[in-house]
Amino acid sequence: FFDPSQLDVVKEEVVALWKGEPGFVSELKYHTLRGIPLTLLLNIRFPEKKEDFSQVIVSFMDITRLKETEKSLIYAIEEKKILLKELYHRTKNNMQMIGSLLTLKASYTKDRKVSEVFEEMKDRIHSMALVHEKLYQSESLYSIHLDDYVKDIVNSLQSSYAATSANILIKTDLEEITVPLETAIPLGIVLNEILANTFKHAFPGDSDGEISISLCKAGKGLISLRLSDNGTGLPDNYDPGTAESLGMQLIFSIVENQLKGEISYSGKRGVSWEINFPV
Structure with missing residues (x-):
């Protein structure tokens, strides 16, 4: 009928x-x-x-069976989305809890260097937690807006280094770009390391300074991230590529091995970084 x-x-x-x-x-x-x-x-x-x-x-x-199968697939996809959102939400909360524990531990130690290590670890974890927060808030479960993510990392680190960043002006020129999760997390760690080093070493004595950050598509499937400051620059005979510090090793290792990209730097008239990687 x-x-x-x-x-x-x-x-x-x-x-x-x-x-x-x-x-x-x-x-x-x-x-x-x-x-x-x-x-x-x-x-x-x-x-x-x-x-x-x-x-x-x-x-x-x-096509009754075909429509029933289609309905089942749609239901399964929606169910998967709900489960992934819950996973991202819990991952973010767990990372924030770890960060809070590190901050608490740092407050108990009297060794300044040990305290700084705890704070650095907290910032690294927070940069990863931000990705999961973005994914939880996003309509897409597999990619995020990289420009928004960069802004969040900058704001987070400014808050962490509030005592030394009060006189630092940050300028951003960020193109709207979407990247998958496997690109966002390692890039966030790299950005965190570079900015943290800038806040700690580029402007001694609460001096005035400026940091510029740009993000754009560089053609041929590449994305370019540039950071520069007008601070004190790199020490003489200091090569970040061969430095023994964990932060510098992370930067070069992640860009070259995980992002499959290229990184260059200059230590004259401040420090400038350029990172190009495929998406």
Whole structure:
């Protein structure tokens, strides 16, 4: 039995045929004599244009199972989205808890260097937690807006280094770019390390300073991230690429091995960094 609620749809299609359309395809709801619902694909075609409709090809295809499978797949996808969002939310919360524990531990130690190590670890973890927070808030579960993520890391580090960053002006020029999770997390760690070093070493004695950050597509599937400051620059004979500090080792290792990108730097008139990586 034909579902009367779809009568208007059929009427519209028939009118279109009358006005010259060569045919139409439509999904229609039917019921068997036993009341079992069916979804049929109705296909009407004219082999030749006849004003009197003397030749018409009409075919029906039972697509009930296909529609049921489609419905099940849609339900499974929505369920997966919910589970992933919950996973991102819990991951973010767990990382924030670890960061809080590190901050608490840092407050108990009297060794300044040990305290700084704890704070550095907290900032690294927080940069990763920000990705999961972005994914939880985003409509997409697999990618985030890199420009927003960069802003969040900058704001977070400014807060962490509030005592030394009060007189530092940060300028950003960020193009709207979307990247997958596997790109955002390592890049966030690299940005965290570079900015943390800048806040700690570039402007001694609460001196005034400026940091510039730009993000853009560089062509040929590449993204370019540039950071520069007008601070004291690098010490003489200091090569970040061969430095023994964990932060510098992380920067070069992540860019070259995880991001499969290239990194360059200059220590004259402040420090400038350029990172190019594929997306």
